[in-house]
Amino acid sequence: MKNFFAILGGMGTLATESFVHVLNERTPNHSDQDYLNYVLINHATVPDRTAFILGKSEESPVAALKEDIRQYSALEPRFFVLTCNTAHHFYDELVNETTIPLLHMPRLAVQAILKKFSNLNRPIRVGVLATEGTIQSKVYENELNAFENIETIIPQQEIQQQVTNLIYRDIKEQNFLNEELYFSILNQMIDEQQCDVVLLGCTELSLMQEATQDETHPIVDAQSELVDETIRLALEFRADS
Incomplete structure (x- = not known):
């Protein structure tokens, strides 16, 4: 197979x-x-990224x-x-293993925010929703x-716990797409923390967005941006072949 x-x-x-x-x-x-x-490559047995970053596990995913x-x-x-946001904490280590380009999902998401909110004449208030591992390792904070x-804008601890529950308790453990909790979190970030846009920095949250097809909240979905860039590059390589 060529051009893959x-x-x-x-x-x-x-x-x-x-x-x-x-x-x-798309x-x-x-x-x-x-x-x-x-x-x-559906490598399901890769050790949990967040557990390792938070020191709750000695099993490194690297x-x-x-x-x-x-x-x-x-x-x-x-x-x-x-496709894992939290795994981008190890991005620099991973790119050293190959000469083949590795797309950087957080950077694509930040560029999308800059483009979509370029008309604001003040700083863009970006709320970050992600795993605790992504938050603690500042994968998105450093890029932003x-x-x-x-x-x-990093969620208050109460909101972060709700995000953790949605990702791990509901989706990963129960395969339950808790729409009520998802929308409650978005509303808190926008109404209480006055965010201009909420950045979905976890692919389980992207799964929620795909399931709800929500268009009522200002959202930039990192996975969605990665999809678009993947398609753009793949079609570009196909055209050049």
Whole structure:
């Protein structure tokens, strides 16, 4: 197979399934051959990223992710897509394992915010919803704070606990898409914390957004931005071949 990319997924599997579904749904197509060529690596046994970052587990996910990159680099994909937001904490370590480009989901999301809210004549108040591991490791905060016209809003502890419950208790453990809790969290970030936009920095939250098709809240979904960039690059490589 030529002109394909590799998806580093399985963190978690339902979120990866959501990414692939949205990817296929958005790909312009009129026949089987119009869809994109890709290899899906659903590495479900990668140790939990948040547990390791927070010191709750000694099992690092890095070795497993590096192994995936080395193994699939041998197939010479055009680029890698990493579908787990929290895993981007290890991005610099992972890119050193290959000469093949690895897309950076948080940076794509931040660029989308800058573009969509460029007309504001004051700093953009961006609320970050993510796992505790992503929040503690400042995966998104560091990217956002690089811009003077962005004010990063980290959820208060009570809201963060609700986000954690939604991601782990409801989705990962129960396969339950808790729409009531999801909308409550969004409303708190917008109404109470006065956010201009809420950045969905966890693929389980992207799964919630896909399921609800919510258009009533100002949202930038990191996974959605990654999907769009993946399609753009894949079609560009196809056209050049």
